[in-house]
Amino acid sequence: MSPLPRLQKILSEMGVASRRQAEEMIREGRVTVNGRVAQIGEKADPSRDHIKVDDRRVRLSTSRVYLLVNKPKNVVTTVDDPEGRPTVMDLVKSGYPRLFPVGRLDYDAEGFLLLTNDGGLAYRLSHPSFQVPRTYRVKVKGKPTLEEIQKLSRGVSLTDGPTAPCRIVPLRETDENSWLEMTLHEGRNHQVKRMWEKMGYSVLKLARVRFGGLSLGKLKPGEYRPLRPAEVEKLENLVQERPGNLEERQTRYLEDQLSDLRVRKRRIPRIRPRA
Numbered sequence: 194m195s196p197l198p199r200l201q202k203i204l205s206e207m208g209v210a211s212r213r214q215a216e217e218m219i220r221e222g223r224v225t226v227n228g229r230v231a232q233i234g235e236k237a238d239p240s241r242d243h244i245k246v247d248d249r250r251v252r253l254s255t256s257r258v259y260l261l262v263n264k265p266k267n268v269v270t271t272v273d274d275p276e277g278r279p280t281v282m283d284l285v286k287s288g289y290p291r292l293f294p295v296g297r298l299d300y301d302a303e304g305f306l307l308l309t310n311d312g313g314l315a316y317r318l319s320h321p322s323f324q325v326p327r328t329y330r331v332k333v334k335g336k337p338t339l340e341e342i343q344k345l346s347r348g349v350s351l352t353d354g355p356t357a358p359c360r361i362v363p364l365r366e367t368d369e370n371s372w373l374e375m376t377l378h379e380g381r382n383h384q385v386k387r388m389w390e391k392m393g394y395s396v397l398k399l400a401r402v403r404f405g406g407l408s409l410g411k412l413k414p415g416e417y418r419p420l421r422p423a424e425v426e427k428l429e430n431l432v433q434e435r436p437g438n439l440e441e442r443q444t445r446y447l448e449d450q451l452s453d454l455r456v457r458k459r460r461i462p463r464i465r466p467r468a
């Protein structure tokens with residue numbers, strides 16, 4: 194069972210208020226769960242518990258909105274930013290119900306980001322147990338060797354634990370930099386940057402180009418569009434069932450990764466392992 198979300202998260206995902214405002218409401222004793230005044234940090238099940246704010250029942254919104262945004266750089270992935278920086282919500286015209294981002298992209302990263310008011314789907318898409326694939330195009334300073342790429346793809350140890358196997362495909366390189374595509378099945382904070390840092394490389398550019406089997410397509414940074422019903426269905430199907438055998442999946446990715454590398458390395462003669 195995945196852990197239940199905290200009340201302030203539920204309230205923000207239901208569109209009642211931002212997470213900070215929801216915390217304030219809880220602190221003020223305006224929120225009850227099953228008739229009992231809620232406490233800050235309390236968890237609840239939005240599909241079963243009776244949650245009330247100011248004595249009015251709050252429910253999940255029935256009209257669902259799913260927007261695919263190409264987040265530009267220098268925009269923060271939050272609903273409101275205490276520092277007053279532009280947020281991803283500023284990219285979308287008003288008139289939609291209260292939306293929130295699914296997962297996070299760094300301030301200086303760009304690319305695929307979903308905004309929705311579907312708390313359930315958002316929760317599952319971001320939950321590590323569903324291992325939703327996300328693909329990043331990464332510009333790295335320097336030229337990682339084949340061995341280093343293989344090591345990184347097998348997993349490295351970070352301060353918050355080892356990373357799961359991921360798929361890395363070298364795209365091209367110049368004398369100074371390399372471009373690679375990485376597909377991860379977990380979404381920890383600054384994960385791509387931290388993984389490369391661990392190998393002694395810094396990330397110069399980062400763009401998420403695919404998420405959950407959907408692509409950014411021709412959407413330019415700053416543009417957005419609603420997902421098509423078939424795309425929403427694809428995401429729903431992806432997180433419908435509990436993931437199967439983790440080890441089996443990891444082995445498969447590792448095998449794919451290695452065969453990809455072999456093929457790519459043959460095709461791109463400029464990338465050679467260092468002596």
Ligand code: URA
Nearest residue numbers: 298299383384385386
């Ligand atoms: N990894 C990072 O380092 N940053 C992101 O924004 C996403 C993945």
